[in-house]
Amino acid sequence: xxxxxxxxxxxxxxxxxxxxxxxxxxxxxxxxxxxxxxxxxxxxxxxxxxxxxxxxxxxxxxxxxxxxxxxxxxxxxxxxxxxxxxxxxxxxxx
Amino acid sequence: xxxxxxxxxxxxxxxxxxxxxxxxxxxxxxxxxxxxxxxxxxxxxxxxxxxxxxxxxxxxxxxxxxxxxxxxxxxxxxxxxxxxxxxxxxxxxxxxxxxxxxxxxxxxxxxxxxxxxxxxxxxxxxxxxxxxxxxxxxxxxxxxxxxxxxxxxxxxxxxxxxxxxxxxxxxxxxxxxxxxxxxxxxxxxxxxxxxxxxxxxxxxxxxxxxxxxxxxxxxxxxxxxxxxxxxxxxxxxxxxxxxxxxxxxxxxxxxxxxxxxxxxxxxxxxxxxxxxxxxxxxxxxxxxxxxxxxxxxxxxxxxxxxxxxxxxxxxxxxxxxxxxxxxxxx
Numbered sequence: 001x002x003x004x005x006x007x008x009x010x011x012x013x014x015x016x017x018x019x020x021x022x023x024x025x026x027x028x029x030x031x032x033x034x035x036x037x038x039x040x041x042x043x044x045x046x047x048x049x050x051x052x053x054x055x056x057x058x059x060x061x062x063x064x065x066x067x068x069x070x071x072x073x074x075x076x077x078x079x080x081x082x083x084x085x086x087x088x089x090x091x092x093x094x
Numbered sequence: 095x096x097x098x099x100x101x102x103x104x105x106x107x108x109x110x111x112x113x114x115x116x117x118x119x120x121x122x123x124x125x126x127x128x129x130x131x132x133x134x135x136x137x138x139x140x141x142x143x144x145x146x147x148x149x150x151x152x153x154x155x156x157x158x159x160x161x162x163x164x165x166x167x168x169x170x171x172x173x174x175x176x177x178x179x180x181x182x183x184x185x186x187x188x189x190x191x192x193x194x195x196x197x198x199x200x201x202x203x204x205x206x207x208x209x210x211x212x213x214x215x216x217x218x219x220x221x222x223x224x225x226x227x228x229x230x231x232x233x234x235x236x237x238x239x240x241x242x243x244x245x246x247x248x249x250x251x252x253x254x255x256x257x258x259x260x261x262x263x264x265x266x267x268x269x270x271x272x273x274x275x276x277x278x279x280x281x282x283x284x285x286x287x288x289x290x291x292x293x294x295x296x297x298x299x300x301x302x303x304x305x306x307x308x309x310x311x312x313x314x315x316x317x318x319x320x321x322x323x324x325x326x327x328x329x330x331x332x333x334x335x336x337x338x339x340x341x342x343x344x345x346x347x348x349x350x351x352x353x354x355x356x357x358x359x360x361x362x363x364x365x366x367x368x369x370x371x372x373x374x375x376x377x378x379x380x381x382x383x384x385x386x387x388x389x390x391x392x393x394x395x396x397x398x399x400x401x402x403x404x405x406x407x408x409x410x411x412x413x414x415x416x417x418x419x420x421x422x423x424x
Binding site for chain 1: 131133134135180183184187190191194197202203204260263267406407409410412413416417
């Protein structure tokens, strides 16, 4: 068994009211140490108010090769955007 | 620079006709400034070259802590000590961002560290020079980190997404490094005659090693062509070196110090400062392991790794035991 500490992906909430964002990764023996290390590595200059850590092996990701089938179909559905609809000025803001 | 003389895994650049469809598609993305991400297809040589470059860059950040760490306990005031400690801590973080970027290419951090310790990977030549007096610490922050910034700002546009994002993060922090260094040396240059003499001595000794950081001159850089085509490298060694000289000369002048190179002169026609080439034979010697501190640096790294083994193993054993206990309880 390898003695390398597992890899954790780190997510930081930058400010109250914002969502957590992926900022990078680090190695740690367990979740508790991962949070401690993340605090030292990623929040030394007030970058965060909350930390999530997730073992990298637990993240499932879409295949880059599927980009077309996954995301292209939404290109043709322009009616999903509010600007698709012309509303007369007289109606007021909507 | 922090990554000097990176061998590209292949020689020569393929023409479009020589490329496979996959390679052409890859090159098109690069040419259109679309970042390459970890799970995207990439040529094996692109991956290998990046691992070498990012790995060397990471090693440089970590080994770079040694010449400065030397002065943490000797800093002249508590404030300077706290600042230096914060800077050296940043360098450890920079190493980590870069190892993480290399790991997304499928190379483990432990493996990169093993290659360094076995002498099969390198770090920047600059860290094989000693820091002899306190002014050296100012000069390192100002000149060495200043040179690093020139390189790393360019690398923010590198084609590999994780490397580029690591550079963005690092550049934000490097600016503190350069400014604290210049601030420290300013105090000395404007201080007593003895302090000024030490500041001058530090600049004299560190100038040429600093401009060597950008690597050999373009005409000698045999590995650059493919790296430029792949946008692993964005600007040439000489371009970056000139940029560094141009920005630094007025800063030396402001300190009232003599130029460390008598040939530094504004060239109206080129719109740049002229300067002397460093002694490249010295550079190649240092790269080959014959610099003033190569042996000390490697010994310190290997010792730190070996002395820390029981901590790494102990924490991992504890984590595994705890996980097993939780599993049994469920």
